[in-house]
Amino acid sequence: MNGKSIEETMKLQTIKYQTTQKCIQFVSDLGFMMYEPAYFESYDRFVLSHQRVNKESMVKLINPSKEVLLLRPDVTTSIASNIVPLLNDKDELKLFYYATMFRQTESKITGRKQFGIEWFNAKEDEAEKDVLRLILDLFKSFEMPFILEIGSEAFLKTLFDQLSLTKQESELLKEMIAYKDEDRLKAWVKTKSFSQEYRDLLNTLFRLQGTPAKLKQRLHESSLPKPLNDSALELLNILSAFTEKEIRFDLSMISEFEYYTGLRFKVYLENYPKTVLKGGRYLAVNPYGDEARSAIGFSMDTDAVIKELVKRG
């Protein structure tokens, strides 16, 4: 019993069904094909290739051969290990999924529905624009205020390369950027012997965000160091294809994951406290082998979107 009446329960089920169908329709119209990720992963193989993952939060089972399995900890591993080895580096493949990921907390097992796409060997720029258009159209159809935030992993990777940091310095800088901790960053920059143009950039890094018009203005007013200017221009080129008021850029958007290589994006709903969609251009690597393919994709927290749609009524 969850305290809901039959009307409320059925209304929730209807919104769930309609939202799922809408997502599937949007991506099917663009040629994405359904992929059903595996339910189980081998615990040993998964842990070996995901060393930073919190093992305690995984749901474990034992099969009749006494092998320990994980109940679908993520979707990426299943897709990357089953699809990437089959692809050459030219053929495009567009997949979508709608699946439940499982987590173990202290007291219970929880399942979280995710909807997402993976577009392998997608042509750079063109695919980026298509995916951003898809996200914008999908979220506009929900008729709730949202913001699509766009960053560039290439910009940050170039910045880190140019600064020639040690691994420890690099981790520290990533942390300061992730928290937008300007005071700490400025204090740290003072202790380093970076060139003046990089000092200036780091001291104003968190101002490099806002509307696409602001990025254009910023690049027009004063140039960034050349390699970074090129990365920012690439981002501006993509952003210039859109006029939507919901778009913001953020050049200090940083990921905890190493696999992103280019454009990154997140969607926020006005009344939901967390990101409801995230994704970007990345290198899809078979976690159990050596094969790798460039791809662009996103995953959406459909439970969060449905929750907001239900609240809206």
Place this chain on the structure above:
Amino acid sequence: MDEFLTIALPKGRLGKVAYERFKQAGMLVSFEKDSRRLVFIDSKNNMRFLFVKPVDVITYVTNKVADIGIVGKDQIIEEQAAIYELMDLAFGKCRFAIAGFEGTPILRQNGVLRIATKYPVITRNYFKQKNQNIEIIPLSGSVELAPLVGLSDCIVDIVETGKTLKENGLNVLEEMFEVSARLISNRVSYRFKNQEILSLVERLNQSKESSYEDD
């Protein structure tokens, strides 16, 4: 969009300094310092203030009940919350330290160090860097008692004056790092109320600079 920028202020010592800083920056002007109200609307600045327990500030911000909050850096590290840390307010400064009886070894090659603390995450991360095996004894207060009664070998805690340690015969064995009050923001609010939040940061920065001049 909610017309107000909602700010969670901690009650207690940190809150008193925060209140003065906001007042200095032209906010909370008509709020009476010793009021027991939990919510205050500053309509002139389009702000709503929530007065909450210091340990709950992060919860209010991560759940977006508050857009902004003031909280000690210790809480931010301990809770590892996905927030933005927009400003070091440079007050509420204190040190994290390992404390215990004079001469207690804190690095034991093959041994396990038993540590009582209110900060298990900070403690675990700190000793991980030192490759020291530890057993954490989580306590919610009066951690100084633990070594006195043999519950732990030492403690990890915030030290302000060191008076409580001294009165219980304990010493600082190793300084860890300094913490202070921070202005934090919910990441979604940062996007939807970007202008309002950056303007608040600017106003507090100006008042911080003028308070330095006053010093």
